[in-house]
Amino acid sequence: MNDRPDACDLLEIARHAFTAEILPAVPEPLRYTALMVANAMAIAQRELAAGDSPLREEYRRLAGLLSQNPAAPDGSALRDGVESYNRRLANEIRAGRFDGEKRAAVLEHLRRTTEEKLAISNPKALVPG
Amino acid sequence: MTLDEDSTRRRLAGFVARASSARDAVIVTLERMSGGAVQENWALDVELDGKLRHWVLRTDATATVRESLTRAQEFAVLKVAHAAKVLSPEPLFLCDDPAVTGQLFFIMERLPGVAAGHRITRDAKLVPDGARLARELAANLARLHRITPAHAGLEFLPTMRARDCIAHYRGYLDTLSHPYPALEWGLRWCELNAPQREDTTFIHRDYRTGNYLVDEGRLAGVLDWEFSAFGNPLEDIGWMCARCWRFARPDLTVGGIAGVEDFVPEYEQMSGRRITPGDLQYWQVMAHLRWAIIALQQLERHLSGTQRSLELALTGHLVGQIELEILNLTGAP
Numbered sequence: 001m002n003d004r005p006d007a008c009d010l011l012e013i014a015r016h017a018f019t020a021e022i023l024p025a026v027p028e029p030l031r032y033t034a035l036m037v038a039n040a041m042a043i044a045q046r047e048l049a050a051g052d053s054p055l056r057e058e059y060r061r062l063a064g065l066l067s068q069n070p071a072a073p074d075g076s077a078l079r080d081g082v083e084s085y086n087r088r089l090a091n092e093i094r095a096g097r098f099d100g101e102k103r104a105a106v107l108e109h110l111r112r113t114t115e116e117k118l119a120i121s122n123p124k125a126l127v128p129g
Numbered sequence: 130m131t132l133d134e135d136s137t138r139r140r141l142a143g144f145v146a147r148a149s150s151a152r153d154a155v156i157v158t159l160e161r162m163s164g165g166a167v168q169e170n171w172a173l174d175v176e177l178d179g180k181l182r183h184w185v186l187r188t189d190a191t192a193t194v195r196e197s198l199t200r201a202q203e204f205a206v207l208k209v210a211h212a213a214k215v216l217s218p219e220p221l222f223l224c225d226d227p228a229v230t231g232q233l234f235f236i237m238e239r240l241p242g243v244a245a246g247h248r249i250t251r252d253a254k255l256v257p258d259g260a261r262l263a264r265e266l267a268a269n270l271a272r273l274h275r276i277t278p279a280h281a282g283l284e285f286l287p288t289m290r291a292r293d294c295i296a297h298y299r300g301y302l303d304t305l306s307h308p309y310p311a312l313e314w315g316l317r318w319c320e321l322n323a324p325q326r327e328d329t330t331f332i333h334r335d336y337r338t339g340n341y342l343v344d345e346g347r348l349a350g351v352l353d354w355e356f357s358a359f360g361n362p363l364e365d366i367g368w369m370c371a372r373c374w375r376f377a378r379p380d381l382t383v384g385g386i387a388g389v390e391d392f393v394p395e396y397e398q399m400s401g402r403r404i405t406p407g408d409l410q411y412w413q414v415m416a417h418l419r420w421a422i423i424a425l426q427q428l429e430r431h432l433s434g435t436q437r438s439l440e441l442a443l444t445g446h447l448v449g450q451i452e453l454e455i456l457n458l459t460g461a462p
Contacts, residue, residue: 033439036439036440036443037439039443040439040442040443043443043446083307083308086308086310087308089308089310089313090302090308090309090310090313093310093313093314093317094299094313094316094317096317098314098317099317099321104462106314107314107456107460110310110311110314110452110456111453111456111460113310113311114311114449114452114453114456115453117449117452118449118450118453121446121447121449121450122446122447122449122450125449125450125453
């Protein structure tokens with residue numbers, strides 16, 4: 001096991017030092033890049049903090065929509081499983097298999113998945129208005 | 130060979146003198162302008178037989194996007210648009226001799242004004258009357274949409290109507306290793322709700338805040354014609370009204386400068402075309418799908434190693450926002 005603090009804590013404190021101490025001194029032409037650096041660090045930190053629980057939730061919902069066993073695998077099999085279910089879902093949406101009675105269920109799933117992505121990518125986008 | 134080299138500048142001055150039939154051309158200024166990841170714009174001031182001219186030299190950047198026109202095609206498009214009284218820079222000279230600068234380029238008139246979207250949508254001094262600017266944009270767009278196929282000189286333009294767009298975007302998604310179910314949902318919605326009949330006109334395909342110049346509060350001209358095509362004129366309306374071009378004013382539907390009521394009636398009157406709320410919804414969905422595809426193309430440049438870049442990498446994290454907008458627009462029970 002690596003020494004503490006962990007990756008998440010390191011990113012948080014590094015980002016804090018960057019935004020509090022370096023960003024104010026960054027000259028105007030580099031400000032946009034500096035803000036992008038801070039944003040990228042924030043996204044990475046939120047992704048690490050969330051762990052694999054959003055992926056497990058997504059797996060469970062996808063399995064339900066595609067009538068598969070909802071027990072999620074562990075480790076890299078989880079990511080592969082979500083990827084492969086998403087591929088099937090994409091194909092079935094395109095083929096029109098979610099036009100009818102399963103429309104509301106797929107919409108609910110897509111909305112939840114998008115909101116979970118945004119909680120990591122850009123939480124501000126989740127605030128209405 | 131770059132435009133910063135003295136030898137390139139000497140060849141450029143020679144080209145300008147020949148192209149304009151001047152006795153003497155002296156390059157006073159040649160400076161890279163901001164913006165333009167796909168094309169480079171250089172501010173070019175030339176003394177032509179003693180008279181100072183303010184021009185823009187437009188040339189390919191190193192990173193090219195697969196879907197854009199060549200500089201020669203863009204020059205031809207600008208000629209047609211300018212002749213149709215669409216507010217746009219007048220195209221002056223096309224250079225297809227790579228010996229001059231190493232790349233194809235053309236020279237056009239340099240219009241005055243500000244294009245930056247975050248300034249136009251924030252600074253009331255730049256746009257004191259957003260409704261008037263929206264009406265000018267609408268009337269200008271109606272003039273542009275009066276150009277119809279087949280048009281002499283524009284034979285190279287592709288035709289992109291609603292179903293062509295859907296097929297094209299699906300084709301691109303099929304090249305990716307990662308699936309996008311929410312975008313597939315939007316595309317399926319567009320397929321199910323596709324218009325029965327469509328007008329086909331010349332369309333700009335990037336007519337939006339950030340791509341036009343505002344000078345003293347008025348529309349001075351429309352820039353960046355490299356995505357133009359023939360297609361449904363309503364696509365340009367949907368693009369102008371998409372959330373991504375509202376910058377500092379997400380509450381103002383038309384490019385962050387005005388509401389729909391300041392834009393659509395003027396367009397309807399000038400074009401004789403009617404736009405229903407359903408049309409607007411449909412083409413806003415299509416606009417977001419196209420924006421998502423462009424974001425994914427930019428992300429792919431980073432992921433593939435073609436152009437490793439923080440900005441392109443973060444573009445990948447915009448996709449969720451675009452998907453949420455698509456779900457909001459299409460998710461009514």
